Amino acid sequence: MRSLLMMLGLCVLVLSPFPVAVSERCHPQDKKVLLRFKKELNNPYFLASWDPKEDCCDWYCVKCDDRNNRIYEVFLVSSFPDPNVTGQIPPSVGDLPYLEYLDFHKLPNLVGPIPTTITKLTKLKSLSITYTGLSGSIPEFLGQIKTLEYIALSFNSLSGSIPSSLSQLPNLGSLQLDRNKLTGPIPASFGSFKKPGPDLKLSHNQLSGTLPPSLGNLDPDNIDLSRNNLVGDASFLFGSKKKTQVLDLSRNAFSFDLSPVTFPKKTLIWFDINHNKIYGSLPVALTKVENLQQLNVSYNPQLKGQIPQGGELHRFDKYSFFHTKLCGSPLPPCPK
Template sequence: MMYPTACYKFQRSLTHSKMVTMYGIWCFITVLLFSPVAFSELCNPQDKKVLLQIKKDFNNPYLLASWNPNTDCCNWYCVQCHPETHRINSLVILSSVPQTNLSGPIPPSVGDLPFLETLQFHKLPKLTGPIQPTIAKLTKLKEIYISWTNVSGPVPDFLARLTNLQFLDLSFNNLSGPIPSSLSQLSNLVSLRLDRNRLTGPIPESFGSFKKPGPSLWLSHNQLSGPIPASLANIDPQRIDFSRNKLEGDASVLFGRNKTTQIVDVSRNSLAFDLSKVEFPTSLISLDLNHNQITGSIPVGLTAVDFLQGFNVSYNRLCGEIPQGGRLQKFDVYSYFHNKCLCGSPLTSCK
């Protein structure tokens, strides 16, 4: 402790008549500066009460050990307060340790933090049960990330009420059932991730009515079936990943000369269409069509895609010579092999 020493040095510089008074003032200020009671609590009392209820509902896990009722909840781990209103606007509970003891369903009390803009539960393998219906009350939410958990049940229709949502990530869970068509009502959505679940049924036709350009769509590693909706020709998302499903028919609606899509992966489905008739956007960075039933030839237009970094059309029914030029010869044989009668560099000569 340095406080007595500091007070002693200070008192030597004063006359005896002022020493006692100033000594007391100095030491009183020092105590105030270093005492936790010197700072008023910023956290809203109701928000604090809700957070403590969430901790209790999770059976007081070690992950939330900093949630001490005797401290300011704006300083707690996983929590963020708005700098002006001091209301809780972010709740981000995640773990880098697989053995975390946080378990059980999402507490209903989560819905009692009305100023939340970000809600995240990530890498919590013992988080179970359905997505909590009280989340529908959080109308200020801009971001929901519930990923790498064991949350199950359907993708809830009530999420469409959260019209301020920009990012909805429900990937790497055990969600099942169909994708609600009502999600297309989220006009501010930038990214929709439903990949790595057990979803079934078709891609909703309503997804073509997303406000342009439309959100990036990550629907891979599910059990989705049926055709890719023709309505998707109306949107222009930055990224589309429909890989590893049971989709059938024509995927050419995803492309177009005037689109600005950068990444398309529809690999490992049962898609069947004539590739030679497709016009591709020059904005493409990656195109993966492998393991389908695609026919025709590789269109010459792909040689005009200057920034193509990833390309795979293997395991299809393509024929004809691989067009010369652009970046098509930059890819190895594995990007082209196992086709019906495709030839030319980097495959064997067509002669």
């Protein structure tokens, strides 16, 4: 009798004409914020899946944490430039308290500055705003978000100087500010980054002045300062005990003696100093670099002497050494 009653109860549940409410995973406050976020971007088709009738954990361009069902990632990323996302970065993004990753990519009509409300994101690890119409200066307040590990603001229209406050980020592993309109020097405070220091990608700007010698205390994997207006000494960036993989100083006005410089034997794969005022001779230590794939010392008219032979140097043609006073293979022989 008891089992019969249980079966009848199950049938009532299955056959009932009334819908059974299914609870959403998405936190209602996060859903409210995301809908406001969408409205602030003028309701682009890009976010058509953000339907208030649907569970926001199932929407495109967001991710929910399975442990607490809170939004931890927002990524408005297009594979080609999408002009339909318009306006400024919504200030409401600061009302997603569990957000760890924020990414805008190839949205040319996303304009204006970075909103101050972003400082409310006390869990934010990654901030990536690339190939957009972002303008204004890089805000000092980014230095307040101590959880940041990755900053990419490449291919925008940012201007002004690089804020020294970024050196206050204890966990920063990569700083990518290339292809903007940044001016002024690299902050002296950057030498105080927690070792090994972040990868620095600052190329294609209008940075000027000398490098702070304290940068030599750091040991990031990648340093790209190319295509700026930097001058003076950069020899302290080198060293046999460093783990540098990429060092690109090309198209600046650096001036220092290359002769005594040493290199990481195991890690260095890219070394480019073309179009500078670097002088001296090529160090024999270059022949000891085991995995060198890119070498360009051209257009340094005061570089002179014989090109060392050995190691990976045989891989590079004359264009790697062009417009210098160097001699020997692959250039013409040195005069006797």
